[in-house]
Amino acid sequence: xxxxxxxxxxxxxxxxxxxxxxxxxxxxxxxxxxxxxxxxxxxxxxxxxxxxxxxxxxxxxxxxxxxxxxxxxxxxxxxxxxxxxxxxxxxxxxxxxxxxxxxxxxxxxxxxxxxxxxxxxxxxxxxxxxxxxxxxxxxxxxxxxxxxxxxxxxxxxxxxxxxxxxxxxxxxxxxxxxxxxxxxxxxxxxxxxxxxxxxxxxxxxxxxxxxxxxxxxxxxxxxxxxxxxxxxxxxxxxxxxxxxxxxxx
Amino acid sequence: xxxxxxxxxxxxxxxxxxxxxxxxxxxxxxxxxxxxxxxxxxxxxxxxxxxxxxxxxxxxxxxxxxxxxxxxxxxxxxxxxxxxxxxxxxxxxxxxxxxxxxxxxxxxxxxxxxxxxxxxxxxxxxxxxxxxxxxxxxxxxxxxxxxxxxxxxxxxxxxxxxxxxxxxxxxxxxxxxxxxxxxxxxxxxxxxxxxxxxxxxxxxxxxxxxxxxxxxxxxxxxxxxxxxxxxxxxxxxxxxxxxxxxxxxxxxxxxxxxxxxxxxxxxxxxxxxxxxxxxxxxxxxxxxxxxx
Amino acid sequence: xxxxxxxxxxxxxxxxxxxxxxxxxxxxxxxxxxxxxxxxxxxxxxxxxxxxxxxxxxxxxxxxxxxxxxxxxxxxxxxxxxxxxxxxxxxxxxxxxxxxxxxxxxxxxxxxxxxxxxxxxxxxxxxxxxxxxxxxxxxxxxxxxxxxxxxxxxxxxxxxxxxxxxxxxxxxxxxxxxxxxxxxxxxxxxxxxxxxxxxxxxxxxxxxxxxxxxxxxxxxxxxxxxxxxxxxxxxxxxxxxxxxxxxxxxxxxxxxxxxxxxxxxxxxxxxxxxxxxxxxxxxxxxxxxxxxxxxxxxxxxxxxxxxxxxxxxxxxxxxxxxxxx
Numbered sequence: 001x002x003x004x005x006x007x008x009x010x011x012x013x014x015x016x017x018x019x020x021x022x023x024x025x026x027x028x029x030x031x032x033x034x035x036x037x038x039x040x041x042x043x044x045x046x047x048x049x050x051x052x053x054x055x056x057x058x059x060x061x062x063x064x065x066x067x068x069x070x071x072x073x074x075x076x077x078x079x080x081x082x083x084x085x086x087x088x089x090x091x092x093x094x095x096x097x098x099x100x101x102x103x104x105x106x107x108x109x110x111x112x113x114x115x116x117x118x119x120x121x122x123x124x125x126x127x128x129x130x131x132x133x134x135x136x137x138x139x140x141x142x143x144x145x146x147x148x149x150x151x152x153x154x155x156x157x158x159x160x161x162x163x164x165x166x167x168x169x170x171x172x173x174x175x176x177x178x179x180x181x182x183x184x185x186x187x188x189x190x191x192x193x194x195x196x197x198x199x200x201x202x203x204x205x206x207x208x209x210x211x212x213x214x215x216x217x218x219x220x221x222x223x224x225x226x227x228x229x230x231x232x233x234x235x236x237x238x239x240x241x242x243x244x245x246x247x248x249x
Numbered sequence: 250x251x252x253x254x255x256x257x258x259x260x261x262x263x264x265x266x267x268x269x270x271x272x273x274x275x276x277x278x279x280x281x282x283x284x285x286x287x288x289x290x291x292x293x294x295x296x297x298x299x300x301x302x303x304x305x306x307x308x309x310x311x312x313x314x315x316x317x318x319x320x321x322x323x324x325x326x327x328x329x330x331x332x333x334x335x336x337x338x339x340x341x342x343x344x345x346x347x348x349x350x351x352x353x354x355x356x357x358x359x360x361x362x363x364x365x366x367x368x369x370x371x372x373x374x375x376x377x378x379x380x381x382x383x384x385x386x387x388x389x390x391x392x393x394x395x396x397x398x399x400x401x402x403x404x405x406x407x408x409x410x411x412x413x414x415x416x417x418x419x420x421x422x423x424x425x426x427x428x429x430x431x432x433x434x435x436x437x438x439x440x441x442x443x444x445x446x447x448x449x450x451x452x453x454x455x456x457x458x459x460x461x462x463x464x465x466x467x468x469x470x471x472x473x474x475x476x477x478x479x480x481x482x483x484x485x486x487x488x489x490x491x492x493x494x495x496x497x498x499x500x501x502x503x504x505x506x507x508x509x510x511x512x513x514x515x516x517x518x519x520x521x522x523x524x525x526x527x528x529x530x531x532x533x534x535x536x537x538x539x540x541x
Numbered sequence: 542x543x544x545x546x547x548x549x550x551x552x553x554x555x556x557x558x559x560x561x562x563x564x565x566x567x568x569x570x571x572x573x574x575x576x577x578x579x580x581x582x583x584x585x586x587x588x589x590x591x592x593x594x595x596x597x598x599x600x601x602x603x604x605x606x607x608x609x610x611x612x613x614x615x616x617x618x619x620x621x622x623x624x625x626x627x628x629x630x631x632x633x634x635x636x637x638x639x640x641x642x643x644x645x646x647x648x649x650x651x652x653x654x655x656x657x658x659x660x661x662x663x664x665x666x667x668x669x670x671x672x673x674x675x676x677x678x679x680x681x682x683x684x685x686x687x688x689x690x691x692x693x694x695x696x697x698x699x700x701x702x703x704x705x706x707x708x709x710x711x712x713x714x715x716x717x718x719x720x721x722x723x724x725x726x727x728x729x730x731x732x733x734x735x736x737x738x739x740x741x742x743x744x745x746x747x748x749x750x751x752x753x754x755x756x757x758x759x760x761x762x763x764x765x766x767x768x769x770x771x772x773x774x775x776x777x778x779x780x781x782x783x784x785x786x787x788x789x790x791x792x793x794x795x796x797x798x799x800x801x802x803x804x805x806x807x808x809x810x811x812x813x814x815x816x817x818x819x820x821x822x823x824x825x826x827x828x829x830x831x832x833x834x835x836x837x838x839x840x841x842x843x844x845x846x847x848x849x850x851x852x853x854x855x856x857x858x859x860x861x862x863x864x865x866x
Contacts, residue, residue, distance in 0.1 A: 086741060
């Protein structure tokens with residue numbers, strides 16, 4: 001579904017992403033892990049068109065999307081949720097999702113209809129499926145952090161993506177919230193036949209749901225495969241030595 | 250065309266340039282550090298001119314009178330700037346840029362009318378200080394001594410400012426504040442003081458320029474708008490926040506104005522704004538600014 | 542808006558305005574027309590400011606272009622209103638398209654400066670192009686549109702031409718405001734709001750942010766042009782100082798004074814500012830000082846403007862009565 005080949009990106013001589021090759025199969029749940037500064041965010045930005053790669057290709061379902069404009073890539077089926085919550089703070093929860101549906105259904109050219117009347121059912125359904133049904137009328141900026149993250153997810157889902165990129169979906173969450181988020185993610189992924197690619201620092205999460213793990217270190221992929229293989233990889237152990245997070249039975 | 254005529258035009262352009270440079274550098278400085286475009290900079294300039302005139306009325310134009318008045322005016326405007334920053338700007342820092350811009354515009358309105366109220370709507374003038382009266386003939390062109398003085402003083406003062414900014418500890422902090430205010434805050438530096446200092450210095454420069462321009466130009470209402478427009482254009486050409494950009498921007502602007510008028514008599518109005526528009530379209534960060 | 546969903550405020554206000562020729566003096570009609578035209582001008586600016594988050598300091602350029610096109614076509618070429626007026630709209634739209642294309646590529650501050658530069662270029666051209674625009678003399682005595690058809694209507698036949706034109710332009714403005722209201726409420730308008738709120742996120746929903754900003758710019762400019770065209774006829778002439786940038790500042794203050802987060806904020810601001818101007822200039826020539834002070838007040842005490850303040854008050858009253866219940 002998602003094929004990244006020989007991707008390179010440098011910033012003023014600093015190689016942020018170096019010769020990255022990564023393939024995520026359809027409906028697979030894959031994780032990219034690595035220490036801070038390894039290049040995970042840069043990689044995501046390269047996939048979603050936020051940054052232009054110096055060389056290499058990104059293919060979605062066989063189609064080349066390398067360096068296309070972000071809004072085009074979204075339309076082609078890549079959704080993204082952000083690490084820092086990136087929602088429309090002045091709109092209500094309902095209006096947030098509704099706006100996403102409006103855009104997805106290309107209603108942006110509609111100068112005449114009444115925006116609040118459109119896609120109400122779909123919006124309500126999506127809110128219910130991510131557990132925000134009761135918060136529909138809350139102004140997004142006043143939501144709790146956990147709820148904002150849920151809304152993040154909702155916004156990404158409204159564009160009906162095939163591939164969902166998640167930037168640290170459980171960052172800053174308590175154990176309970178993490179557990180709920182993960183359950184939600186698994187449920188959504190299977191309901192909508194999504195391909196997931198996420199980055200995480202919480203290794204528990206990663207080993208719980210990832211079917212494939214790629215380890216990024218200083219811009220390079222140093223390990224790539226099934227969780228058990230990655231956990232036992234010598235190189236990976238060396239990189240994480242002292243962190244101890246990989247050592248989990 | 251006679252060489253002396255061309256030389257005269259060139260010197261005229263340079264004089265304009267150096268004046269503008271003094272004023273524009275204050276504007277550019279504030280933008281570089283505070284990310285603020287101060288429309289009221291021209292108003293400070295005008296107040297400086299009026300204050301200088303006022304001081305001369307009190308002190309009587311003795312030999313040193315002019316210089317005392319100039320110092321008085323510059324300090325006066327510096328204090329004004331400090332008060333404005335402390336009372337008003339402080340509360341606007343976190344908010345949208347629009348509010349800051351509008352505040353400076355409110356200042357323009359208020360200060361403009363305050364000047365009219367205090368000093369009337371007529372033209373006021375100040376005579377050239379005796380030590381600099383008279384002129385010199387260079388390359389067949391008559392240059393007033395005072396103009397030559399300005400051509401030296403202008404860049405000297407600004408250059409001094411540049412030295413401070415780049416070679417001293419204080420200057421380094423200011424430049425750091427330019428990069429990342431929050432980080433500096435976290436490091437314990439008193440960012441508020443830096444901002445205040447910058448703003449006061451910038452206002453001082455504006456007041457100083459206003460005072461120094463009085464022997465050459467009459468003091469009238471509307472001079473605030475006239476100068477801020479030109480300072481604006483200069484800073485855009487050179488690049489907001491760049492010191493050398495402001496310098497070269499002034500030089501270019503001065504010569505363009507000086508020689509442009511020969512080619513197109515109605516040059517100034519249309520073409521300076523067209524120039525500004527072209528720069529903003531083609532290279533918004535100016536000649537020396539940092540790409541956004 | 543939460544206030545008065547039951548009461549048809551807009552209809553009441555419109556009717557009130559419509560009856561002024563019979564109820565008030567000639568001066569009242571003059572004021573009312575000024576307010577109405579400024580209201581349209583301000584609402585068009587708010588499409589940029591409040592809806593899309595684009596801060597334009599040069600909006601008067603489009604007002605002026607519209608005014609001059611209509612005036613030149615009607616006076617110099619003696620074309621009828623029903624050709625000149627739409628032509629003014631089209632001409633302004635084209636100008637907005639070209640200038641907007643360059644402006645929306647820039648971020649906030651530089652966007653504002655380029656709009657200012659374009660606006661002053663328009664002013665400079667208008668000021669200098671004597672043959673076409675009348676230069677600093679302007680174009681006085683723009684003819685009224687042919688309103689003879691009004692004489693066949695019972696109520697309207699005994700009105701003077703001035704008053705007839707007032708009602709005529711009031712109707713046009715009402716239609717224009719209705720269209721703008723529709724646009725703001727539409728999905729397009731909703732997209733603009735997301736752009737104002739979080740442009741990055743908007744792009745990640747699949748929106749070409751620049752294209753929408755340009756569209757908003759063109760729509761806003763066109764309606765400003767219509768306002769300008771009406772203004773030229775209303776004030777019996779178009780002059781270069783209509784296009785000076787201080788007018789851009791005034792209309793922006795009007796918009797914020799009324800409240801830029803509400804559709805009817807700018808018209809309220811227009812009413813307040815025109816009325817204030819009229820009152821104050823009777824006593825003192827220091828109107829800029831007063832304007833500056835109003836602006837200070839707005840910035841530091843009432844950033845939500847009049848309608849924003851009223852809305853906040855209403856919400857508090859409602860919350861209190863709910864708490865009691």
